[in-house]
Amino acid sequence: MSATGIGASVKRKEDFRFLTGRGNYTDDINQPNQTYAYILRSPHAHAKIKGIDTTAAKSAPGVVAVFTGEDMQVGSIPCGWGVNNKDGSPMNEPFHPALAQGKVRHVGDQVAVIIAETYSQAKDAAELIEVDYEELPAVTNSEKAIAPGAPLVHDDAAPNNMCYDWELGDEAEVDAEFKNAAHVVSIDLTNNRLVPNAMEPRAAIGDYNTGTGEYTLYTTSQNPHVIRLLMGAFVLQLPEHKLRVVAPDVGGGFGSKIYHYAEEAIVTWAAGKVRRPIKWTAERSESFLSDAHGRDHISHADLALDADGKFLGLKVYTKANMGAYLSTFSTCVPTYLYATLLAGVYTTPKIYVNVKAIFTNTVPVDAYRGAGRPEATYLLERLVTKAAKQLGMDQVAIRQKNFIPADAFPYQTPVALQYDSGDYEATLKKAMELSKWTEFPKRKAEAASRGKLRGIGISTYVEACGIAPSAVVGSLGARAGLFESANVRVHPTGSVSIYTGSHSHGQGHETTFAQLVSETLGIPLENINIEHGDTNRIAFGMGTYGSRSLAVGGEAIMKALGKVVDKASKIAAHLMEASPEDVEFKDGKFTVAGTDKEVDFGTVALTAYVPHNYPHETLEPGLEENAFYDPMNFTYPGGCHICEVEIDPDTGTTQVVGMTAVDDVGRVINPMIVEGQIHGGLAQGIGQALLEACEYDDNGQLTSGSYMDYCMPRADNLPDFKAATETTLCAHNSLGVKGCGEVGAIGSPPAVINAVLDALHDVGVQDISMPATPQKIWQAIQAAAVLAAAE
Amino acid sequence: MPSVSMTVNGKQVSGTVEPRTLLVQFIRENLHLTGTHVGCDTSQCGACVVHVDGASVKSCAMLAVEADGSTVTTIEGLAGNADVLHPMQEAFRDNHGLQCGFCTPGMVMSAIDLVNNNPTPTDHEIRDWLEGNICRCTGYHNIVKSIAAGAAAMKGQKAAAE
Amino acid sequence: MYEFSYHKPSSVADAAQAIGAADDPKILAGGQTLLPTMKQRLASPSDVISLRGCRDLVGISSDGSTVTIGAMTTHAAVASSADVQKAIPALAALAGNIGDAQVRNRGTIGGSLANNDPAADYPAATLALGATIVTTKRELSADAFFTGMFETALEEDEIITAIRFPVPHAAAYAKFDNPASRYALVGVFYAKTSDGPRIAITGAGQGGVFRSTEIEDQIAAGKTPDSSSINESDLNADIHASAAYRKHLIGVMAKRAVAAAG
Structure with a gap:
């Protein structure tokens, strides 16, 4: 292993600029003659707009323009994935306006944009706009939204507030398994709504070049090409060659910056109208009301088992809250990223899943770190632990009994996926060792002597990422391909620029991708630059989400590098007067087997651009190659997370005292970065389990709309993590890589809740919902005591 | 409009501002020092932490006019023109204490203030001190490691200077 | 703005x-x-x-029986003051746990008291210790100063200049943080004074900080304090804590404060 190649914990190349305050985030960018936009948002969850008077605002100091939905007649913000109902009919897909058209459907819905010389002036003028609202009853809970008589978010465009009623599997076939079952274990649970909260609030700058007619959008996006496609083709009808989208340094995404948002279309469209650049930056309270939220599932599940605890069948019924509109990937999250994972790491032969996607008067819900797989994992791992308890089995033994064995891969699940590799016993064993599982009773007793309730919880999971094979997702309703592109440009002096369609917003691509290049071409890291985030500089890209950057984007780079080495070998053969097939390339040097002939990579690069002595008959000058890579399957990271908690029964406070994660993410390119990714996922998983509650009141007001009320994990909420990897290689890509961005958030929530319930077992508490806040735990302890007293 | 003058990163600066201008706006918009970030509007995230007269403050919760006559250090003032990283910055790089980089300037400025007050903080003290700095990427594990390493390096640097 | x-x-x-x-x-x-x-x-x-130009509002002095803190003294200064640590360590500890480090570097005791946020920490110490609030016009007892949520006896043009804390025999503050904001969901300050025990509760009451003479009587009688006497309908309820939970926490925090004071 070289010091800068695959497997080395290379320090990150991007850190210098971030550490010295020289990052270049969207809000750091300013254009000459720039104006500022403030978006007036709905204070109501559901209301008709009977009229908007902008007269006073238009003449307020500094105001350049005011636009409402009446002015901005453009296309619907599109949804990227069509899902069909059980009966084969297409889902309901109501119009999604950039600025409200006659009706507002959630608190925070965009009503008007005010453009002024300064942001303060725009915000001051917004207060002069008079909107005549006729308030309507609102509904925020998905179960209530499909009850008869519920307010209709989209009126006739979505009867019963139903987006789709979808199923996977044959319900009758699974019912038959239940008839033979010795045991049936059931569970009802909620996967709590979360607010992603990347630390950089979203921002967008629209610019229109009056000379060329070209538009430029600077935006906080995980995938600028996708934004160009969605906004250009569907909303504003701008062709690709007249629309440039730049996503510079982006301060975290976690899914929330995948989607095309109204504000992007508004500043781009309005820049054309006012013919000046327009900057919009969200305040955090706006982020809460406009960034797509995550999760929000209500589920019921039944597991059938034989007398020995072997799983026979599983039925799952889920209601997924879509919010008021369909965000870009919203529809695929509770279906193809959720239901298909409900086999988990187990050999359950028959599975049926029904998912109802439901409109409510809330902020749209879409993929958030893990997207569907955390929901599947939480359901399964709560259910399996409950089954162990109900059957009187050991919670580890019941898992082992049902694991897909390591020699069973490739393994076809009953829910459409084919897992290519994995070893769930290996990750389990290592996690149990690292967490000192067997010595837990001693620690529990010691905690009890201090008056604390100590519990341990486990979760064994698999997920599907490296999204995704275009043909497969296309057949399932995706309206785009999910390949990735790469361009490798070797410069005359031998330095290399990589142009990738993946976008880095914390993942460290500039380092990890450079390691691939260093390993392949044998050149030092400082001679390599990774370029991303600009549709005018990068040929194409599908962007960063679904833990796909390395498994798809990295593979595209490897493919392009392969082409570069091929061509360079031919040039080297010419220089060494050898046959190309006799040329070997290693550590940056071309050699001819059995001779002392040698030419280095730099010389070949120079020759390609100064082709005086060159095989012009067979080769073009230059050394630059493109590649597109479309994966053959998803990748399947898996692992085991073990959590240990201590609960103060007097106050209900939970302290996480141990968090162990052993994950199989395939081959690891940079262990330091992988570990960091896992840490971050664990923090978000613990946050979901214990701290983060996104709550609406009955009127549809978001009651957890700032950091005063939405509990973000802080340093003192979290323990030191024990993170390790255990590797099986991905069987269908050249690097053997799987993906590590989401595993931490996927595996950990059920481990945490199982630990909380283990701790509370002795005081009679059987169930708790996420987030298990101090109040909830205290209330559960009280309720259990009342119940015990009554018995 | 009131005029303000202060020393920022060793340089005397001045400007006229509306009274409602926050220190962070003055730093970002008037001085074009965009390393200081705004991550929330309730003064909790700490992305905007700078030093005013030697103590860490949230520049989103201070009026620019209130900093008149003060000495301010921002993240840009640590490494200086020579591009030599401060030991705390170096420690964050060595220990992978940052990912997206957005909270990082505030995190580093806060960490240095901690070490100025407590040269050998325990992990518990570090976690406690970071109440006012939110990071969504790292899970804090590597930030805590970075600050402990940075504290040790600052101590070493101080000893070498004496 | x-x-x-x-x-x-x-x-x-x-x-x-x-x-x-x-x-x-x-x-x-x-x-x-x-x-x-x-x-x-x-x-x-x-x-x-x-008030930044009023430099005489900053400073701490102690004469053994009274600690006087200027209104513009920051929480950080109070927390790190050797005088406060020696005379009323519970007050220094309370100040060192207000908000976060950056808030403590800017926030002042006078500002906190004048604002009388129902979840602020200082009002609990001020009331339990029986401090005197010195203003540009008069001196007010803590019992007279706090008049309701965000309400004080201060007149429009009256400015707090200093707070005088009598040194108690013992004192302690037990705080249960709001998990999100880190303000006090319930904070109980206990002071053992020459006039007997004084208990002040912050974070919980609809009318802001308040004393509980019932809990004080329990302590005076040598009993373990509990919150059974607290009327739930006088307490705040929000997404973080119901009134019942707050009532329960008052008992737990009171017990902890008394135990910590020794």
Whole structure:
């Protein structure tokens, strides 16, 4: 292993600029003659707009323009994935306006944009706009939204507030398994709504070049090409060659910056109208009301088992809250990223899943770190632990009994996926060792002597990422391909620029991708630059989400590098007067087997651009190659997370005292970065389990709309993590890589809740919902005591 | 409009501002020092932490006019023109204490203030001190490691200077 | 934030005058509550009068029986003051746990008391210790000072200049944080004074900080304090804590404060 190649914990190349305050985030960018936009948002969850008077605002100091939905007649913000109902009919897909058209459907819905010389002036003028609202009853809970008589978010465009009623599997076939079952274990649970909260609030700058007619959008996006496609083709009808989208340094995404948002279309469209650049930056309270939220599932599940605890069948019924509109990937999250994972790491032969996607008067819900797989994992791992308890089995033994064995891969699940590799016993064993599982009773007793309730919880999971094979997702309703592109440009002096369609917003691509290049071409890291985030500089890209950057984007780079080495070998053969097939390339040097002939990579690069002595008959000058890579399957990271908690029964406070994660993410390119990714996922998983509650009141007001009320994990909420990897290689890509961005958030929530319930077992508490806040735990302890007293 | 003058990163600066201008706006918009970030509007995230007269403050919760006559250090003032990283910055790089980089300037400025007050903080003290700095990427594990390493390096640097 | 006029008088007398001359003035001390409130446009003063120029409002002195803290003294200064640590360690500890490090570097004791946020920490210490609030016009007992949520006995143009804390025999503060904001969901300050035990509760009451004579009587009688006497309907309820949970926490925190004071 070289010091800068695959497997080395290379320090990150991007850190210098971030550490010295020289990052270049969207809000750091300013254009000459720039104006500022403030978006007036709905204070109501559901209301008709009977009229908007902008007269006073238009003449307020500094105001350049005011636009409402009446002015901005453009296309619907599109949804990227069509899902069909059980009966084969297409889902309901109501119009999604950039600025409200006659009706507002959630608190925070965009009503008007005010453009002024300064942001303060725009915000001051917004207060002069008079909107005549006729308030309507609102509904925020998905179960209530499909009850008869519920307010209709989209009126006739979505009867019963139903987006789709979808199923996977044959319900009758699974019912038959239940008839033979010795045991049936059931569970009802909620996967709590979360607010992603990347630390950089979203921002967008629209610019229109009056000379060329070209538009430029600077935006906080995980995938600028996708934004160009969605906004250009569907909303504003701008062709690709007249629309440039730049996503510079982006301060975290976690899914929330995948989607095309109204504000992007508004500043781009309005820049054309006012013919000046327009900057919009969200305040955090706006982020809460406009960034797509995550999760929000209500589920019921039944597991059938034989007398020995072997799983026979599983039925799952889920209601997924879509919010008021369909965000870009919203529809695929509770279906193809959720239901298909409900086999988990187990050999359950028959599975049926029904998912109802439901409109409510809330902020749209879409993929958030893990997207569907955390929901599947939480359901399964709560259910399996409950089954162990109900059957009187050991919670580890019941898992082992049902694991897909390591020699069973490739393994076809009953829910459409084919897992290519994995070893769930290996990750389990290592996690149990690292967490000192067997010595837990001693620690529990010691905690009890201090008056604390100590519990341990486990979760064994698999997920599907490296999204995704275009043909497969296309057949399932995706309206785009999910390949990735790469361009490798070797410069005359031998330095290399990589142009990738993946976008880095914390993942460290500039380092990890450079390691691939260093390993392949044998050149030092400082001679390599990774370029991303600009549709005018990068040929194409599908962007960063679904833990796909390395498994798809990295593979595209490897493919392009392969082409570069091929061509360079031919040039080297010419220089060494050898046959190309006799040329070997290693550590940056071309050699001819059995001779002392040698030419280095730099010389070949120079020759390609100064082709005086060159095989012009067979080769073009230059050394630059493109590649597109479309994966053959998803990748399947898996692992085991073990959590240990201590609960103060007097106050209900939970302290996480141990968090162990052993994950199989395939081959690891940079262990330091992988570990960091896992840490971050664990923090978000613990946050979901214990701290983060996104709550609406009955009127549809978001009651957890700032950091005063939405509990973000802080340093003192979290323990030191024990993170390790255990590797099986991905069987269908050249690097053997799987993906590590989401595993931490996927595996950990059920481990945490199982630990909380283990701790509370002795005081009679059987169930708790996420987030298990101090109040909830205290209330559960009280309720259990009342119940015990009554018995 | 009131005029303000202060020393920022060793340089005397001045400007006229509306009274409602926050220190962070003055730093970002008037001085074009965009390393200081705004991550929330309730003064909790700490992305905007700078030093005013030697103590860490949230520049989103201070009026620019209130900093008149003060000495301010921002993240840009640590490494200086020579591009030599401060030991705390170096420690964050060595220990992978940052990912997206957005909270990082505030995190580093806060960490240095901690070490100025407590040269050998325990992990518990570090976690406690970071109440006012939110990071969504790292899970804090590597930030805590970075600050402990940075504290040790600052101590070493101080000893070498004496 | 709305526009306003800014004033920086160099004495409290000038400050009081500036207040009198303004339409709708606000005094700016450390600004850690006022500025976020103004940013959210929940406050719109015509004039902001900064006390930053009033240097004589900063400082701590102790004579063994009384600790006097200037109104513009920061939480960080109180927390790290050797005088406070020696005379009333519970007060130093309380100050060292207000907000976060950056808030403590700006926020002031006078600002906190004048604002009387129902979830602030200082009001509990001030009330339990029976402190005296010294203003430009008079001296007020803590019992008379706090009049309700965000309400005090201060008149419009009256400015706090200092707080005098009598040194108790023992004291301790037990705080249960709001998990999100880290303000006190329930905070109980217990002081063992020559007049007997005093208990002040913050974070919980609809009317802001309050004393519980029932709990004080329990302690005086040598009993373990409990919150059975607290009326739930007087307590706050929000998404973080119901009134019943707050009531329960008052008992737990009271017990912990008494135990910690020794």
